[in-house]
Structures are given as structure tokens and as C-alpha cells.
Amino acid sequence: MDFLISSFTDALRLIGSFSPDVVDAVRTSLSVSAGATVFAALFGIPVGLAVGLTDSRWKGFAVTALNTLMAVPTVVVGLLVYGFLSRQGPLGTLGLLFTPTAIVIGGTLLASPIVANYTLASVRGADPRILPTALTLGAGPFRAAATLVGEIRFGVFAAVIAGFGRVVAEVGVAMMLGGNIRGYTRTMTTAIALETSKGEFSFGMALGIVLMSVALIVNLFLSLLQRR
Amino acid sequence: MNQLTRNRCIAVLFVLLGLAALPARAEERLRMSTTTSTENSGLLSVLLPPFEKKYACKVDVVAVGTGKALKLGEAGDVDVVFVHARALEDKFVASGFGVNRRDVMYNDFVLVGPPDDPAGVGETRSAPEAFRAISSKGSPFISRGDESGTHQKEKEIWASAGIVPKGAWYVEAGQGMGEVLTMATQKRGYALADRGTYIAFRKKTDLVVLRQGDKNLWNPYGIIAVNPRKHPHVKNDLAMKLVDFVTGPEGRSIITGFKVDGEPLFFVSGEGEKH
Numbered sequence: 001m002d003f004l005i006s007s008f009t010d011a012l013r014l015i016g017s018f019s020p021d022v023v024d025a026v027r028t029s030l031s032v033s034a035g036a037t038v039f040a041a042l043f044g045i046p047v048g049l050a051v052g053l054t055d056s057r058w059k060g061f062a063v064t065a066l067n068t069l070m071a072v073p074t075v076v077v078g079l080l081v082y083g084f085l086s087r088q089g090p091l092g093t094l095g096l097l098f099t100p101t102a103i104v105i106g107g108t109l110l111a112s113p114i115v116a117n118y119t120l121a122s123v124r125g126a127d128p129r130i131l132p133t134a135l136t137l138g139a140g141p142f143r144a145a146a147t148l149v150g151e152i153r154f155g156v157f158a159a160v161i162a163g164f165g166r167v168v169a170e171v172g173v174a175m176m177l178g179g180n181i182r183g184y185t186r187t188m189t190t191a192i193a194l195e196t197s198k199g200e201f202s203f204g205m206a207l208g209i210v211l212m213s214v215a216l217i218v219n220l221f222l223s224l225l226q227r228r
Numbered sequence: 229m230n231q232l233t234r235n236r237c238i239a240v241l242f243v244l245l246g247l248a249a250l251p252a253r254a255e256e257r258l259r260m261s262t263t264t265s266t267e268n269s270g271l272l273s274v275l276l277p278p279f280e281k282k283y284a285c286k287v288d289v290v291a292v293g294t295g296k297a298l299k300l301g302e303a304g305d306v307d308v309v310f311v312h313a314r315a316l317e318d319k320f321v322a323s324g325f326g327v328n329r330r331d332v333m334y335n336d337f338v339l340v341g342p343p344d345d346p347a348g349v350g351e352t353r354s355a356p357e358a359f360r361a362i363s364s365k366g367s368p369f370i371s372r373g374d375e376s377g378t379h380q381k382e383k384e385i386w387a388s389a390g391i392v393p394k395g396a397w398y399v400e401a402g403q404g405m406g407e408v409l410t411m412a413t414q415k416r417g418y419a420l421a422d423r424g425t426y427i428a429f430r431k432k433t434d435l436v437v438l439r440q441g442d443k444n445l446w447n448p449y450g451i452i453a454v455n456p457r458k459h460p461h462v463k464n465d466l467a468m469k470l471v472d473f474v475t476g477p478e479g480r481s482i483i484t485g486f487k488v489d490g491e492p493l494f495f496v497s498g499e500g501e502k503h
Binding site for chain 1: 239241242243244245257259264268273286288289290291303304305403404406407409410428429432433459461
């Protein structure tokens with residue numbers, strides 16, 4: 001217990017000292033997660049809407065597929081993208097492996113199914129009359145879909161936040177695709193993994209606290225914007 | 229603020245944050261794969277900044293096991309590799325993946341274990357004999373199990389001891405040196421470690437050095453530029469500048485002057501031939 005308490009106090013002291021390494025890791029984490037969340041929203045929301053609104057017999061299959069994709073381990077996504085981005089892979093000439101962009105790509109793949117699934121769930125929970133009403137009132141299909149999204153915005157919002165949460169918290173993709181390069185692709189989670197491997201328990205703990213605080217601040221800020 | 233502006237605000241915020249992740253830095257980046265021992269010991273954070281300053285570039289360090297570090301070189305995903313596993317390095321060069329291998333420095337491996345030394349390793353006369361003592365006693369032995377330079381060395385010693393390590397006592401961690409030392413501390417087991425990581429870890433473990441100084445525990449580090457004829461995209465010019473810097477007078481004096489807890493961790497090749 002003493003060990004935990006002393007690590008915890010060390011952690012708080014480290015946070016107070018604002019080391020540039022911590023600041024860099026926070027910045028990288030936030031920017032790659034935000035980037036991945038934007039793309040995941042761009043893919044995930046339309047997919048969720050489309051699956052939620054179709055009535056074809058493939059719907060059950062699509063839902064199962066989305067559910068399965070949510071459970072794909074981060075290292076598997078990392079491995080797959082690695083295969084594409086390595087110099088030996090089909091996209092190797094782009095030289096993207098071990099860059100923040102690579103983490104964004106992996107993060108997008110991780111977060112998209114979550115965004116799609118949450119969107120799908122809120123489409124299912126929405127009043128089924130919204131879409132027909134909008135169409136009857138003379139809206140085109142896109143306008144009608146926009147109206148629906150407006151009505152279920154809290155669900156869609158939750159979808160985006162959940163996607164962000166998955167990306168900012170994961171370590172597999174960031175480690176494999178980013179390579180944990182100091183000051184460049186080192187995120188909060190890979191930094192925690194590294195510090196733990198070096199036996200720097202307090203430093204890892206400090207970063208863990210920072211990670212949670214940052215997630216808290218982001219969520220508070222977003223819900224403030226949402227509520228006003 | 230109405231709903232639409234608010235949503236736009238959120239969207240713009242995310243996009244702006246995301247843009248920061250795009251490759252936007254102008255300075256040249258050199259990519260180097262290396263072993264966890266050079267990175268975790270803190271050597272690279274004193275060795276690289278003077279180089280980066282001199283050539284106005286940035287060295288991206290990907291720290292993995294030696295096996296993986298060389299694989300990254302084979303694939304052309306890095307420009308230069310800085311590792312310790314002589315046999316593998318020679319193979320890497322012979323297969324045409326690397327050019328201009330140079331000796332940089334060395335340290336040595338130590339066999340560490342719990343202070344009460346249940347297998348009596350302290351009384352053995354050589355590393356293979358020590359390994360035999362551990363296996364016949366069935367004391368926990370934590371192996372890196374990750375094809376790193378340290379793991380290669382460990383396998384060599386098992387082979388010369390004539391033992392195929394197997395059983396509940398032989399723990400293949402599949403992790404870095406630091407994790408393995410932590411695991412050995414927790415399980416009261418033995419482990420082969422590079423001296424640098426062990427010294428850096430000494431405050432966090434009660435493991436003690438039980439076997440050291442054998443000739444076959446010598447641990448040389450080499451730096452190799454990835455062959456530009458195999459991978460035309462690699463930054464060979466800058467890679468060679470790094471090789472020259474690290475093996476030149478500046479690099480040598482930084483390596484010699486690098487100390488943890490007042491103890492030097494690495495010795496420049498060609499001096500202090502006590503091993």
C-alpha cells in the first residue's frame with residue numbers, strides 16, 4: 001500500500017512539473033485521436049444511418065458485422081494497417097509507417113464501427129415517423145436524413161464521443177503504427193507502456209492520471225457545448 | 229449559440245486538432261530502429277541531440293528488440309539500425325540489406341537472480357554451468373522470448389550448456405528487458421540482462437549479479453545503414469552522417485562520458501579490452 005501511495009504522490013509531483021515529454025504526449029494523443037474521430041464520424045455516421053434505415057434482408061448481417069468489428073482487438077487493426085503501410089506493403093511508397101498519420105488511419109478503423117453502431121442504435125430508437133414526415137413535407141432524401149440526425153443528435157453525439165474514447169485510450173495501434181517515437185508519435189498510452197517497461201511506475205501513473213484528466217476535460221467541454 | 233453553430237464549433241475543433249496530426253514538419257527526419265537497451269538506458273537522449281543540432285534534422289527512434297529492429301531494416305521501414313547481435317547483424321549485411329556495419333560500443337551481459345540464490349549460481353564457474361544449475365534446480369528463469377539481442381545470447385548459452393529449456397520454471401515473457409527484470413524480481417527468478425538496463429534498474433529491484441565477466445557474455449553494439457540499392461527511398465546520406473557521428477570522436481566521447489549512478493554503462497570499442 002505504501003508503494004501505491006508513494007507512487008501516487010510522485011505522480012502528482014511529476015504532473016505539477018509539466019515536463020515537455022508529458023506535454024508532447026498529451027498533444028500527440030489529442031491530435032491523432034481528434035483526427036481519427038473526424039474520419040470515423042465521416043464514415044461511421046452515414047453507415048449507421050444507412051444500416052438503420054434499410055429494410056433489406058442483409059440488415060441482420062450488417063448489424064452482426066458491425067458488432068463483430070467493434071470487438072476487433074486493436075493489435076489486429078494495427079497489424080493489418082502495418083501490412084499495408086510497411087515499405088513491403090501495397091501503400092509502402094507513401095512512407096506513412098511510424099508517423100502520426102498512420103495512427104490516425106488505424107484509429108479511424110477502430111472508431112468507425114463504434115460510431116456506426118451507436119448511430120444505428122439511436123436510429124432504431126428514434127420516432128419512426130420522422131423520416132416519412134420529412135419526405136412528405138417535401139424534403140429530399142439527404143435533407144430528410146439531416147433532419148433525422150438533428151432529431152437523434154444526442155445519440156450521434158454519444159457515438160462520436162465513444163469513438164474518441166476508444167482511440168484516445170488504446171495502445172496497440174499507436175504502438176505498432178506510430179512506433180512510440182519521442183516527441184513525434186509518442187502518445188499518452190504508449191508513453192505509459194514505455195515508462196512501465198522501464199520500471200518507472202510513478203511516471204506511468206502520472207501519465208495515467210493526465211490521460212484521465214484530459215479525457216474528463218474533453219468530455220466536460222463537449223457536453224457543455226452540447227447542453228447550452 | 230444555436231444548435232447548428234454549436235455543432236459546427238465542435239466539428240471545426242475536431243478538424244483543427246486532427247490537422248495537427250498531419251505531417252507538417254519541414255526538417256528532415258531520419259528513422260532509426262534500435263534495441264530497448266540503448267533507448268531505455270537514456271543513452272540516446274544524450275547521444276542524438278548534438279547530431280540533430282549539427283545537421284538540423286530529427287532522428288525518429290523506434291525502440292524494439294534486435295530481431296524486430298533488423299526486420300524493420302530489411303523491409304526498408306527505417307534508414308539505419310543500431311543493434312546488438314553480431315551473428316544476426318552479419319547475416320543482415322551478407323543478405324544485402326545493410327551496408328557499412330561499424331562497431332560502436334560494447335557492454336556485457338550479466339546473470340542476475342534473487343539475493344539468496346537458491347540454485348547456487350554464485351558458485352558456478354561459467355555461464356553455461358550457471359544455466360545448468362538453474363535448470364536442474366528448476367528455479368524460475370525469465371527469458372525475453374522476443375528474438376532480441378539478449379534473447380539470442382541467452383539461446384546461445386543454453387545451446388552451449390546442452391540444454392533445451394522447457395517446463396514451468398522457464399518463463400518466456402515476450403517483453404522488453406525492463407519487464408523481464410520486474411518479472412524476475414516478482415517471481416524471485418533468474419534472468420540474463422544487459423548490464424546497462426540492470427544498472428538503470430538497480431534501485432527498483434533486489435536482484436543481484438551472480439555471474440559476470442565471462443568471455444561469452446560480451447555484448448557488442450553495431451550500427452548499420454540500410455542498403456540504398458535495396459531500398460532507394462532510404463536517406464542514406466543522412467544515415468551515413470549518423471554512422472560517422474556515432475563512431476567518430478564526438479559520439480565516442482559522449483558514449484564514454486555517459487554514466488548512470490556514476491557508473492559508465494557502455495565502453496567504446498577499441499578501448500579497455502578487459503573483456
